[in-house]
Amino acid sequence: xxxxxxxxFLWTLFSGGGVLAAFFVPVLLFLLxxxxxxxxxxxPSYDALHSLIAMPLVRLLLFVACSVPLFHWAHRFRYTLDDxxxxxxxxxxxxxLCYGGAVVVTLLxxxxxxxFS
Amino acid sequence: MRTQAQPATPPYTPxxxxxYRTHVSTYWxxxxxxxxxxxxxxxxxxxxxxxCVMTLLYVRALSRGPExxxxxxxxxxxxxxxxxxxxxxxxxxxxxxxxxSLSAHAMVVRVGGKRLPGVLIVMGNYGAWVVVSAxxxxxxxx
Numbered sequence: 001x002x003x004x005x006x007x008x009f010l011w012t013l014f015s016g017g018g019v020l021a022a023f024f025v026p027v028l029l030f031l032l033x034x035x036x037x038x039x040x041x042x043x044p045s046y047d048a049l050h051s052l053i054a055m056p057l058v059r060l061l062l063f064v065a066c067s068v069p070l071f072h073w074a075h076r077f078r079y080t081l082d083d084x085x086x087x088x089x090x091x092x093x094x095x096x097l098c099y100g101g102a103v104v105v106t107l108l109x110x111x112x113x114x115x116f117s
Numbered sequence: 118m119r120t121q122a123q124p125a126t127p128p129y130t131p132x133x134x135x136x137y138r139t140h141v142s143t144y145w146x147x148x149x150x151x152x153x154x155x156x157x158x159x160x161x162x163x164x165x166x167x168x169c170v171m172t173l174l175y176v177r178a179l180s181r182g183p184e185x186x187x188x189x190x191x192x193x194x195x196x197x198x199x200x201x202x203x204x205x206x207x208x209x210x211x212x213x214x215x216x217x218s219l220s221a222h223a224m225v226v227r228v229g230g231k232r233l234p235g236v237l238i239v240m241g242n243y244g245a246w247v248v249v250s251a252x253x254x255x256x257x258x259x
Binding site: 015017018019021022023024025026027028029030031032033034036037038041042043044046049050052053062065066067069070072073075076077079080084085086105108109112113115116117 | 141143146156159160161162163164165166168169170171172173175176177179180183186187190191193194198199202203205206209210212213216217223242245246249250253254256257258
């Protein structure tokens with residue numbers, strides 16, 4: 001494993017994102033992207049959803065739930081590529097792809113949720 | 118301290134040992150079910166990433182007005198998105214169950230100086246998961 005001072009921080013993001021994903025992802029994935037579009041359950045109206053997300057607390061929770069798990073993904077995928085495909089020599093490229101991707105989507109999420117109207 | 122059997126200067130050997138290195142196939146994780154399950158567990162993170170990106174797109178569609186949101190909803194109902202969501206949902210459930218099993222090893226909870234057995238920690242996690250899922254469902258279905 002590379003000796004970098006940032007490593008413990010990345011592991012914290014990994015486990016924090018893992019906890020968030022374990023608790024929040026299955027139910028929201030099922031409701032928002034399966035049950036509501038297919039009409040299995042009665043979906044809330046556009047106005048109800050809009051006013052729900054207009055609440056600052058909900059947006060803060062959404063930001064946390066959609067950003068920290070991305071670093072969980074980055075961490076896992078990085079090690080899968082390193083060990084699974086044995087491409088440790090491509091370390092820098094893999095790191096930029098994984099953590100860089102997570103950082104970019106996090107910034108976009110902040111922008112989107114901050115400007116939500 | 119030198120033993121008598123050892124000569125004063127070891128004889129030179131023109132022999133360089135070859136390092137012992139076994140070759141590991143790139144597809145090592147396909148050789149056994151437990152290895153494959155390990156890689157599958159790592160790949161559950163794609164279900165998680167899918168959720169993050171799709172939820173952000175959901176919010177974006179919502180912020181762009183009812184027409185855009187309606188179009189987004191019907192695109193979500195297309196076979197491609199339903200397939201991807203079903204796969205992501207399986208991965209997410211696999212992540213949740215493996216994460217909770219792992220929590221028994223990662224968390225040390227002591228009650229009255231005694232370590233709480235792992236089964237109770239796992240069960241506590243499942244209980245909390247049910248509560249969180251119920252609250253979110255209530256918020257969206259009331």
